[in-house]
Every structure is written in C-alpha cells, then in structure tokens.
Amino acid sequence: MRVKTFRGKSTAAVFAEIKAEFGDDAVILSNKTTEENGRRIHEIMVGVDKPESEVKTGDTRDEVIDAAMDSIPDWNREWNQIKGHMMALLKPQMNMNLLAPRQRLALEYLEREGVDNKVILDLFQQLRGNKSKAILPELEKIAPVRPLDGNLWKEKFHALAGPHGAGKTSTIIRLALKEKRENPTARICLASADQGQGKGRLVLRHYADLSGLDFRELGTREDFARLIGESRNFDRVFIDLPGLAANAELDGWLSACGINGPCDLAVHLVLNPYYSQAQYCAFLKKYKSAKLKSLIWTKLDEACNYGALVNTAYESGLPVSLLSYGSTLRNSMKPACEKDFWRLVFKHQLPCSDQEVLARAV
Ligand SMILES: Nc1nc2c(ncn2[C@@H]2O[C@H](COP(=O)(O)OP(=O)(O)O)[C@@H](O)[C@H]2O)c(=O)[nH]1
Ligand SMILES: [Mg+2]
Structure with missing residues (x-):
C-alpha cells in the first residue's frame, strides 16, 4: 500500500485534492488538524493499493519526498535480496569438507542459533584446512569477555x-x-x-x-x-x-x-x-x-x-x-x-x- 499525506486549509479542500489524485481508491488512515504559525492546517493521511505507475505523482518538494519515502520498503527488500544472493554465492565456497566434523557441527549449530552469516564465514576462514584447530579460541576472539569486577x-x-x-x-x-x-x-x-x-x-x-x-x-x-x-x-x-x-x-x-x-x-x-x-x-x-x-x-x-x-x-x-x-x-x-x-x-x-x-x- 502506498501512503501519502495531504495538507490544506480546510478538510474539504484536502478531500478534493485526494479525490483528484486517487478517485475513490484512497483509504483514510488518519485525519487531524494542527496549528502552524497560528494557522490551522488540516492533514489527512491516505493509503492506496494502486501500483505506482497508475498513480499520478507531482514534482513539488513534498511530493518528491513522499514518493521517495514510499519506495523505501521496496528498496529495503531489494537490498535484503541482494545480500541473500551474495551469501548464497559465497556459501558454496564454504567447502565444509575442509573442516573436521566437530568444527562443522559447531558452525551449523551457531547458524541455527541465529549467528550471522558474516560471522560464520569469518570463522570458516579461520578454521579451514586445519582440522585440529579448536573453535572456542576463535570464538573468544570474536566475542571477548571482560568481567565487570x-x-x-x-x-x-x-x-x-x-x-x-x-x-x-x-x-x-x-x-x-x-x-x-x-x-x-x-x-x-x-x-x-x-x-x-x-x-x-x-x-x-x-x-x-x-x-x-x-x-x-x-x-x-x-x-x-x-x-x-x-x-x-x-x-x-x-x-x-x-x-x-x-x-x-x-x-x-x-x-x-x-x-x-x-x-x-x-x-x-x-x-x-x-x-x-x-x-x-x-x-x-x-x-x-x-x-x-x-x-x-x-x-x-x-x-x-x-x-x-x-x-x-x-x-x-x-x-x-x-x-x-x-x-x-x-x-x-x-x-x-x-x-x-x-x-x-x-x-x-x-x-x-x-x-x-x-x-x-x-
Ligand atoms: N526476567 C528478567 N527481568 C529483568 C532482568 N533484569 C531486569 N529485569 C526486569 O526488567 C524490568 C525493567 O528493568 P529496569 O531496570 O527498570 O530497566 P531500565 O528502564 O533499563 O532501567 C524490571 O521489571 C526488571 O525487574 C533479567 O535479567 N531478567
Ligand atoms: Mg530505569
């Protein structure tokens, strides 16, 4: 859903603007009146399900910012997808056969515990090719403790x-x-x-x-x-x-x-x-x-x-x-x-x- 805020001197004027832009498709999300520099401002937030391409957007400063804000969730999703793809590309490089079973089990466990892929990859780099290397000293470097005593x-x-x-x-x-x-x-x-x-x-x-x-x-x-x-x-x-x-x-x-x-x-x-x-x-x-x-x-x-x-x-x-x-x-x-x-x-x-x-x- 796209969300857009309209502001004007009267509720009627704001509704007219909403109708001109979205017809009857807009859902009112909030409707409030505030004061700015002693003037009453009516502010109505609406949501609309129409795809972006069907929606007429203007090019005033507020409209440009509104449009940019609306696209943030998409951008976020896209970034997460890119990160996911990058990790998927890197993961096969993590040839688990280079690890001892003990080391592999520890990494798999940490992954299930919610330890980030970045940390897992880092640990893998430290352990690969050295099957006798213990994982705990590597973990202790990543998460050191300093008791508050x-x-x-x-x-x-x-x-x-x-x-x-x-x-x-x-x-x-x-x-x-x-x-x-x-x-x-x-x-x-x-x-x-x-x-x-x-x-x-x-x-x-x-x-x-x-x-x-x-x-x-x-x-x-x-x-x-x-x-x-x-x-x-x-x-x-x-x-x-x-x-x-x-x-x-x-x-x-x-x-x-x-x-x-x-x-x-x-x-x-x-x-x-x-x-x-x-x-x-x-x-x-x-x-x-x-x-x-x-x-x-x-x-x-x-x-x-x-x-x-x-x-x-x-x-x-x-x-x-x-x-x-x-x-x-x-x-x-x-x-x-x-x-x-x-x-x-x-x-x-x-x-x-x-x-x-x-x-x-x-
Ligand atoms: N279960 C649990 N509750 C805790 C623990 N530490 C604090 N709390 C509770 O968390 C709530 C908020 O703690 P408080 O010290 O007031 O948080 P502050 O707002 O950061 O000062 C209180 O009800 C505490 O009893 C903890 O280790 N375990
Ligand atoms: Mg407190």
Whole structure:
C-alpha cells in the first residue's frame, strides 16, 4: 500500500485534492488538524493499493519526498535480496569438507542459533584446512569477555546506557549491592540521570537509603560537574542514564552533560537478547562512543537462543562484561566469564552465581 499525506486549509479542500489524485481508491488512515504559525492546517493521511505507475505523482518538494519515502520498503527488500544472493554465492565456497566434523557441527549449530552469516564465514576462514584447530579460541576472539569486577576496571564512574526497560536501574542496584557485600567499607554513590516520569529514580534512591549508599540526582550539567568535583569522596560511582529520545545519540548526550572529555568514566550498554537484527544495528549506531566500553546482557532467562550476543560482539568489537538472568535483584547477575558465556550459547545454560553454587553444595 502506498501512503501519502495531504495538507490544506480546510478538510474539504484536502478531500478534493485526494479525490483528484486517487478517485475513490484512497483509504483514510488518519485525519487531524494542527496549528502552524497560528494557522490551522488540516492533514489527512491516505493509503492506496494502486501500483505506482497508475498513480499520478507531482514534482513539488513534498511530493518528491513522499514518493521517495514510499519506495523505501521496496528498496529495503531489494537490498535484503541482494545480500541473500551474495551469501548464497559465497556459501558454496564454504567447502565444509575442509573442516573436521566437530568444527562443522559447531558452525551449523551457531547458524541455527541465529549467528550471522558474516560471522560464520569469518570463522570458516579461520578454521579451514586445519582440522585440529579448536573453535572456542576463535570464538573468544570474536566475542571477548571482560568481567565487570572492581579490580579489572580502573574507572571510578560507571554509567549504564540502553533502551527503556532494558534493565539499567536493576543492574545498577545489583552492582552496588554486590560491591557493598564484597567490600563493606567501599564508598559507593548511586546517581540517577534518569529524570523521566518512570519510577527508576525513586527505586534507586530507595535502595541507596536502605543500603547506606550515597545518592545524587543528575538533572543538569552543573549536577554532573558537582559530582565529578566530589569524586574523591567515593570509590565507585554508578550512574543510571535515561533511555535516549528517538533522535538523540549517546555521544551528543554525554557532551551536553560535560562528561565526554577526559573524565574517569566507562559507559556500558545494556541490551536484551531478543531484539531484531535491525534494532541491534540501530542501537550500536545510537550508542557509539569512545566512552562505551562493554556490553551488558540482561533478561537472558527470557530468550530462546543467544546468537545475538555473538553478532553484537562481532559488530561492536566490545567485550561482554555482565550477564543477568532473572528479574530479582539477588542471585540474578554475574560478571561475564568465558565459560558462562559459551555455555549459554552452546547449551542454553544460564550462569549460576557463586552463592547459588554454594547453596547447592550445602
Ligand atoms: N526476567 C528478567 N527481568 C529483568 C532482568 N533484569 C531486569 N529485569 C526486569 O526488567 C524490568 C525493567 O528493568 P529496569 O531496570 O527498570 O530497566 P531500565 O528502564 O533499563 O532501567 C524490571 O521489571 C526488571 O525487574 C533479567 O535479567 N531478567
Ligand atoms: Mg530505569
């Protein structure tokens, strides 16, 4: 269906325009009145099933843009077909006989898990002709881990970014509780830059109060400057960033807050394993920044496969730092390690916290 928006001074005028162009074939999709520079504008969006060639198109700026927008889905489909054909051409070059049965089974498994063809081809290149080569070291190069454990990360400020509802606030609370448990004298500050309507800020404050942690609100650039100024009072500061608006990007946002410079900050991107591939691409673009240092995967318990973890590591070049696998705040998160990561991918086995291992042993 082609979709086109008509605008005019009165509904009658707009309908006349629609009738002149589409006759009785148009379906009204929306009809609204807005104000622009004090003038009322009537805007009607219609859909029509006629093929493009039968539809009269004009050449005003708006009409040209409308026509271009209409053809995007076709262009997308065409691009996907081209990619599919390219992969189909490359695939036969992947002579599986050059691999040992073990290597072949692993690649076939990863493909079924949703690991992208690009990654599979890359792995094939590394393994071909060397049947004794183990696949795991190659995979570990593609998806490295760097556990978010105090000692490994020198940065004092750790900010969690990511889409709304990804699990940023919960992860910050888990991180703070873990750090406090392991090091009761640590001076930990929780800071909320999420000033939206959601409950995240209140929840964070509540846990800070309950656990005797410092809490700061970060509403303005001055708040960020103040927090950085008092950083020597803290051993670790966890910052809860808001989900960014549709047209905002992390780098611009950090600059606006004055923290994109040489401050002691690592940002971690919190993601869930069941977004679409296009969505991951969009997130990696939106959150691209020199300050972005790792990927945190939450809601692993809600996924049915884990190819996305491998694909996102491959595309971003970032290590995985944390794995979270339950909606509770305790016993639901673990710093990433290679063993857990690949058990998750190959066996669908969720990580097990040290406390759980202990509890089972007793
Ligand atoms: N099942 C499951 N739920 C989680 C996990 N992590 C967080 N959640 C839930 O996801 C919801 C959104 O989490 P929240 O931390 O508020 O997300 P934010 O908007 O990114 O701050 C909450 O209901 C959490 O309990 C997880 O690992 N597994
Ligand atoms: Mg939140």
